[in-house]
Structure formats: structure tokens, C-alpha cells
Amino acid sequence: PADLGSSPRWGVVGYGHLGSRFLVDRIQRDGPGVGLSLAFVWNRNTDKLTDSVPDDQILTDLAENADVIVEVCHPHIVKEFGIQFLAHANFLVGSPSALANPQLDQALRLTAKQHGKTLYVPSGALWGGQDIQRMNDSGSLRALSIRMSKHPSCFRLGEGLLSDWSEVEGRRVLFHGSVADLCPIAPNNVNTMAAAAIAASALGFHGVAGEIVSDTALADYHLVEIEVTGLDGFSVKTQRRNPAELGAVTGRATYRSFWSSLLGRCTSIPSVPVFTKRTAAIHVCRFSTKGVFQALR
Numbered sequence: 001p002a003d004l005g006s007s008p009r010w011g012v013v014g015y016g017h018l019g020s021r022f023l024v025d026r027i028q029r030d031g032p033g034v035g036l037s038l039a040f041v042w043n044r045n046t047d048k049l050t051d052s053v054p055d056d057q058i059l060t061d062l063a064e065n066a067d068v069i070v071e072v073c074h075p076h077i078v079k080e081f082g083i084q085f086l087a088h089a090n091f092l093v094g095s096p097s098a099l100a101n102p103q104l105d106q107a108l109r110l111t112a113k114q115h116g117k118t119l120y121v122p123s124g125a126l127w128g129g130q131d132i133q134r135m136n137d138s139g140s141l142r143a144l145s146i147r148m149s150k151h152p153s154c155f156r157l158g159e160g161l162l163s164d165w166s167e168v169e170g171r172r173v174l175f176h177g178s179v180a181d182l183c184p185i186a187p188n189n190v191n192t193m194a195a196a197a198i199a200a201s202a203l204g205f206h207g208v209a210g211e212i213v214s215d216t217a218l219a220d221y222h223l224v225e226i227e228v229t230g231l232d233g234f235s236v237k238t239q240r241r242n243p244a245e246l247g248a249v250t251g252r253a254t255y256r257s258f259w260s261s262l263l264g265r266c267t268s269i270p271s272v273p274v275f276t277k278r279t280a281a282i283h284v285c286r287f288s289t290k291g292v293f294q295a296l297r
Contacts, residue, residue: 075188150213151216
């Protein structure tokens with residue numbers, strides 16, 4: 001990936017929960033002490049930036065000097081502006097569900113290659129991603145499935161799903177199928193699955209199974225369950241609880257993961273089976289207990 005230097009400047013696109021309440025505030029407060037600076041903030045509604053972001057840090061021109069642009073709003077922004085972002089800076093896609101669109105995925109890779117930039121994907125709530133990547137690279141990965149269970153108030157779904165939920169209904173399976181089919185239905189809720197599909201590139205979005213479950217008993221956390229199947233009967237199951245308030249799309253551990261990505265660095269991995277230094281690649285990062293984002297290798 002690109003060398004970000006000792007004092008990288010970060011542009012943040014989106015001023016919703018992850019953008020304003022945590023990431024931007026953290027860069028403003030703690031960034032100078034760790035060698036980070038805020039290049040700009042962009043939001044469709046600039047009124048939300050008033051009194052929170054200095055006028056000279058509200059984006060007016062993409063040519064402004066940012067080393068990395070971080071998207072933390074919606075896959076539509078990745079589709080609409082991702083190519084422009086990569087023409088000016090390295091790009092960290094906070095909504096990797098957008099990459100379920102193969103045409104967009106390929107266009108971003110080609111743009112990164114043309115401009116000598118790097119496309120980063122954070123792992124979010126993905127646990128065990130490093131091992132998934134190793135199995136993928138060795139050719140031993142045979143199947144991968146992910147179940148994400150949340151309180152119904154935490155889902156943002158299309159196609160009228162979950163519009164009729166009640167507090168007494170308990171558990172309901174909303175979708176089971178390929179991550180490729182799930183991403184357009186729940187673009188804000190399944191970025192963990194998208195990161196897994198990118199790490200498990202031999203299976204891809206169509207080969208990784210995803211399931212989302214509404215459960216009114218989950219008032220305090222999101223539940224992520226992953227099952228990996230390898231050769232000769234090998235399998236691993238993990239269960240992760242990500243603390244979250246009612247109505248929260250993103251769990252609290254994901255906020256810390258994003259901040260750690262800025263403190264650390266990403267190192268290179270291919271997200272396609274074969275690549276050279278001249279081939280555009282996506283770099284999938286993971287949160288480590290040492291507080292840095294490292295690549296899945």
C-alpha cells in the first residue's frame with residue numbers, strides 16, 4: 001500500500017454517528033498528539049458541520065491535500081464519488097458492502113492502479129479474519145457463513161423487511177443467502193460480511209453465506225457468529241458480542257476499531273488470487289489487540 005508518511009492528513013466523508021460522534025471528534029482532540037491531522041470533513045448537509053468543524057476544514061475542493069479519505073456514511077457515496085476520491089488520495093471504504101457490485105469493485109481497483117493509490121477496507125466487527133485470509137491464500141477454505149443478530153431497532157433494511165416488528169415477537173430470521181444478495185438489502189448492516197467476502201476472495205460475495213436475524217432479546221449488544229469450513233472436516237465457529245445501544249446500527253467496538261486504523265497502518269494483501277505490484281488490490285485490515293490496524297496476511 002501507499003506510504004502515508006509520518007503525519008498523515010485524513011479527510012472524513014460523512015458526519016453521521018461514526019463520523020461526527022466519534023471519528024472526527026477523536027481526530028480533533030487526540031490527533032495532534034499522535035501525529036494525525038484532519039484535512040477536511042464533508043457532509044451532504046453542511047448545516048450539521050456548523051459549530052463542530054472549523055470553516056477551513058469543511059470540504060469545498062477535493063484537490064485539498066489529504067493522504068487518506070475515509071468514507072463513513074453510505075455505500076451510495078462509494079458508488080457516486082469513490083473514483084473521484086481515488087484520483088486525489090488513498091481511500092478507506094467504511095461501507096464495503098458497496099463492493100458487492102462487481103462493476104464498482106473493478107472500477108475502483110483500476111482507478112487505484114491508474115493513480116498509484118491504495119483502496120483500504122476495514123474489518124469492522126469481523127473476528128478471525130486473519131485466519132480466514134490464510135486459509136483462503138492456502139487454498140484450504142471451503143465454506144464461510146456469517147450470522148448477524150441484532151435488536152430490530154438496529155436494522156436499516158430495504159424491501160419492506162422488518163417494517164412490522166413488535167417488542168414481543170422474539171427471534172425472526174430475516175434473510176439467508178449469499179452476501180452478494182444481502183448487501184443491497186441491508187447495506188448499512190452487513191459491512192462485516194462484506195469484509196469477510198473480500199478476505200475470502202476465493203469464495204467471493206456469491207460464495208459466502210450471510211444471515212441476518214432480528215431478536216428483541218438483544219437489547220445490549222449485536223451478535224456476530226462465524227463458521228469457517230476447511231479441508232478434511234476442519235471447522236471453526238466463533239461468537240462475538242459487540243456492545244450497542246437500542247437503535248444503533250454500529251456497535252461500540254467498531255468505533256474503537258476505526259480509531260485504531262488511524263493510529264496504525266495497513267500492510268499489503270491481495271484480494272484476488274494472483275496479483276503483482278502493478279495490479280490494483282484491495283487491502284483488508286484488522287483490529288489487533290495492540291491497537292493498530294494490520295493487514296490480513
